[in-house]
Amino acid sequence: MSHQLPNSSTALEKALATVAYDFSNTPTLLSIWNADTCPLNLLPYLAWALSVDEWDNTWSEGRKRSAIKAAREIHRHKGTPGGVLAALAALGQPDAEIIERVHCIKRDGTAKRSGIHKRLGQQGWPYFRVVLKNPVTIDQAYLMKRTLDTVKRKSIWLTAIDFSQAAIRRNGTVKRDGTYTRGVVNTSLS
DSSP states (O other): OOOOTTTTTTTHHHHHHHHOOTTTHHHHHHHHTTTTTGGEEEEEHHHHHTTOOOTTTTSOOHHHHHHHHHHHHHHHTTTSSHHHHHHHHTTTOOEEEEEEEETTTOOOOOSSSSOOOOOOOOGGTTTTEEOOOSOOOOHHHHHHHHHHHSSSTTTTTEEEEEESSSSSSSSSSSOOOSSOOSEEEETTTT
């Protein structure tokens, strides 16, 4: 193999020049920084570099890539209801609903007596509740709680993650083994 080393090269340099390395499978810098083209084994490092708030190595490849893609939008809107909704969408709940000021209700007939609302008056402004449309496990609910704690404003409090509207049907997809609950996960629990 011909090389273009000067005559004064050492034996080690000449030996290294004869070693052939195939660079065709080496990812380029642009492909590493793209969530769609980054190799699977490098995704955790890309997630760390882009400050993905919650990461789990047991997630599917598609979910990992979507979490990385959503990171920039989540960080751009952190502290806003839009940022909370973007974080919930990244966790697989794109149709989640946020109820702000859950404890501030008026006696004008707009709020139903369903247990969601309480009468605290103006003291209830910093509370919000998340209502999910898709069932989640208890572990997923606590993952959402941790994620929402990093995305929400620090001056407001999440009272509950409510998935009572996400009916668990008796069709064999959800087993009654304690993984799922039938309604609300109290977020004051750790």
